[in-house]
Amino acid sequence: xxxxxxxxSTLRALARQQGVDPTDEDLRGVLDxxxxxLPALTEIEERLPPEAAP
Amino acid sequence: xxxxxxxxxxxxxxxxxxxxGTDPGSVPALRGSCVGVKDVIDVAGMPTxxxxxxxxxVPDRDAECVARLRAAGATIAGKLNTHEFAFGALTNSPxxxxxxxxxxxxxxxxxxxxxxxxxxxxGLVDLAxxxxxxGSIRIPAALCGVTGHRPTVxxxxxxxxLAVAWTLDAVGPLARTAAECRRAxxxxxGRALPAEAPRRVGLVTRLFEQADPAVAAACEDxxxxxxxTQPVELxxxxxxxxxxxxxxxxxxxxxxxxxxxxxxxxxxxxxRARALAGLLLPARAHVTGLRARSWVRSLWARExxxxxxLVAPAMPIVAPRLDAIPADYRLLIMPYNSPAALLGLxxxxxxxxxxxxxxxxxxxxxxxxxxxxxxxxxxxxxxxxDWHRFEPETEELYTNPVSSDERG
Numbered sequence: 001x002x003x004x005x006x007x008x009s010t011l012r013a014l015a016r017q018q019g020v021d022p023t024d025e026d027l028r029g030v031l032d033x034x035x036x037x038l039p040a041l042t043e044i045e046e047r048l049p050p051e052a053a054p
Numbered sequence: 055x056x057x058x059x060x061x062x063x064x065x066x067x068x069x070x071x072x073x074x075g076t077d078p079g080s081v082p083a084l085r086g087s088c089v090g091v092k093d094v095i096d097v098a099g100m101p102t103x104x105x106x107x108x109x110x111x112v113p114d115r116d117a118e119c120v121a122r123l124r125a126a127g128a129t130i131a132g133k134l135n136t137h138e139f140a141f142g143a144l145t146n147s148p149x150x151x152x153x154x155x156x157x158x159x160x161x162x163x164x165x166x167x168x169x170x171x172x173x174x175x176x177g178l179v180d181l182a183x184x185x186x187x188x189g190s191i192r193i194p195a196a197l198c199g200v201t202g203h204r205p206t207v208x209x210x211x212x213x214x215x216l217a218v219a220w221t222l223d224a225v226g227p228l229a230r231t232a233a234e235c236r237r238a239x240x241x242x243x244g245r246a247l248p249a250e251a252p253r254r255v256g257l258v259t260r261l262f263e264q265a266d267p268a269v270a271a272a273c274e275d276x277x278x279x280x281x282x283t284q285p286v287e288l289x290x291x292x293x294x295x296x297x298x299x300x301x302x303x304x305x306x307x308x309x310x311x312x313x314x315x316x317x318x319x320x321x322x323x324x325x326r327a328r329a330l331a332g333l334l335l336p337a338r339a340h341v342t343g344l345r346a347r348s349w350v351r352s353l354w355a356r357e358x359x360x361x362x363x364l365v366a367p368a369m370p371i372v373a374p375r376l377d378a379i380p381a382d383y384r385l386l387i388m389p390y391n392s393p394a395a396l397l398g399l400x401x402x403x404x405x406x407x408x409x410x411x412x413x414x415x416x417x418x419x420x421x422x423x424x425x426x427x428x429x430x431x432x433x434x435x436x437x438x439x440d441w442h443r444f445e446p447e448t449e450e451l452y453t454n455p456v457s458s459d460e461r462g
Contacts (some may be wrong), residue, residue, distance in 0.1 A: 019311075052352075
């Protein structure tokens with residue numbers, strides 16, 4: 001199994017733990033999205049002033 | 055003969071007709087107004103489907119906003135097409151088909167309140183209700199050449215309205231004019247909105263620079279009618295689209311969780327993808343989104359607090375063809391729609407010209423709670439211009455409608 005398959009398996013496990021059973025194609029789409037947004041999320045977190053509260 | 059060649063309605067009442075040609079100002083409140091309601095908002099006795107395969111309920115009571123319109127004399131014409139679950143910017147439900155743009159039925163209305171934009175543009179209703187989570191009133195208003203108002207979050211009650219994302223959702227009007235939008239909004243809000251003209255107007259230069267040059271030029275010309283403006287930059291503008299996604303997607307996943315568990319295969323592919331993305335984002339994404347929203351809000355207050363209204367093109371492009379939606383459509387339009395969505399700000403969208411025969415529009419964004427100011431600016435703009443008076447030529451489409459095969 002390649003790294004993408006491992007990640008898709010991890011996402012499937014996370015989805016199933018929430019009672020949702022997506023297809024491999026669904027999960028590959030989610031993976032693409034996460035690969036784009038997670039670096040942006042981290043960057044925002046690094047710049048957030050500590051006093052910023054919800 | 056088609057009664058709705060734009061696929062604007064998902065359900066139509068027999069007894070409501072638009073009052074085109076009458077002066078709504080000559081009658082009290084909304085008496086006689088024929089109102090179309092986006093199909094995520096409950097109307098007693100009419101099915102709510104959200105243009106989905108999953109939902110079909112016939113509520114026994116109106117959403118509060120609809121009840122208030124009825125109490126002011128409005129007649130409900132029916133339920134209007136939407137992007138599936140109002141969770142997208144096109145109005146191309148795989149289950150009900152796309153809404154067609156009255157200015158060119160080969161083109162999208164935008165969305166998600168696309169049936170609302172089409173119905174007002176085609177004169178099928180006097181007024182339509184839409185919802186706006188991240189642009190869903192503003193986008194179809196702009197692409198269909200009508201006036202739309204996204205209210206401050208919380209101004210109009212949302213009970214009886216299917217949520218997309220609780221902290222972003224707003225219900226608002228689309229109509230020919232800002233004056234009609236004001237009248238409907240005041241009824242739905244339950245109070246008068248002060249009509250104070252803006253004193254200081256900012257021009258969001260980046261959004262002009264990023265727009266299609268012909269759209270930008272038309273908007274620049276039109277913006278002169280607003281008087282003196284000063285160039286402004288929005289704080290964290292590049293990050294705001296991402297922050298909005300961080301807030302919106304997990305909230306939407308929470309709204310949809312029961313159906314994601316039991317009916318996942320019944321969603322259209324784009325909505326399913328977005329809901330699953332929200333489900334599988336780490337929990338810290340939503341927390342970071344909320345923290346970043348308060349950060350943006352504080353910077354906005356500090357840097358833009360003196361401006362009463364911010365002006366920009368409502369959309370960077372004209373309505374794309376249904377068979378040629380740009381691959382980056384969502385990314386293209388997010389910078390135009392995300393800032394007010396994230397901060398819950400009021401925005402009035404006004405038609406301001408044409409490019410290749412298709413409408414373009416300006417957005418007028420105000421401070422939270424100052425809906426009356428953006429509406430006053432729009433009313434003043436519409437006293438000085440006549441772009442809102444143009445109507446599409448639609449007569450032939452009633453006898454020769456676009457077939458479902460040609461709808462893209």
